[in-house]
Amino acid sequence: AxxxxxxxxxxxxxxxxxxxxxxxxxxxxxxxxxxxxxxxxxxxxxxxxxxxxxxxxxSSSVASSGAPSSAAQSGGKVKRILKFTADWCGPCKKFAPIFEATKSKYRDVSFEILDIDQESTKPIQAKYNFETIPRLVFLDGGGNVLYNGGAAASQEDFEIMINRFH
Structure with a gap:
């Protein structure tokens, strides 16, 4: 199936x-x-x-590998997008301009970049339990996880991912 x-x-x-x-x-x-x-x-x-x-x-959000949570299925709207990244990460560098170009289209959403090599981000990394980067976490207004998965391959795919929860 x-x-x-x-x-x-x-x-x-x-x-x-x-x-x-x-x-x-x-x-x-x-x-x-x-x-x-x-x-x-x-x-x-x-x-x-x-x-x-x-x-x-x-087009479908083929790039989104994470499953929507119950908050997403109940109609939660994305208010924050966390991007976990690192300076040494090739795929992160490739996704960076996509992330930046998309930010201006969603003024009601907070786009945040978190460097996994910074000690200050370790607690938040642990909270979202992931091993690969770039990693995106979409949160609703109550802090519920709507999406926790990989980044999109294109700006169009990233916008489709966001629109699923917007």
């Missing part, structure tokens, strides 16, 4: 909506409950994209 879900995501991102819909429908009847819910979200996004006539709005 997982492979069908990823095929659906890939086909959706490529604009092959009919094939993506077939994959999502298969997952919605054969997958575990979590995958069924994700497939239903994919179908919902696609129906919105079809009605607006825009293939680009049908």
């Amino acid at each position: 997982l492979s069908h879900y990823y095929l659906g995501l890939s086909r959706q991102a490529l604009g092959h909506l009919d094939k993506a819909k077939e994959e999502y429908q298969w997952v919605s009847t054969n997958g575990d409950p979590r995958l069924r819910a994700l497939a239903a979200q994919g179908l919902t996004r696609m129906s919105g994209a079809r009605s607006s006539g825009s293939a680009s709005s049908s």
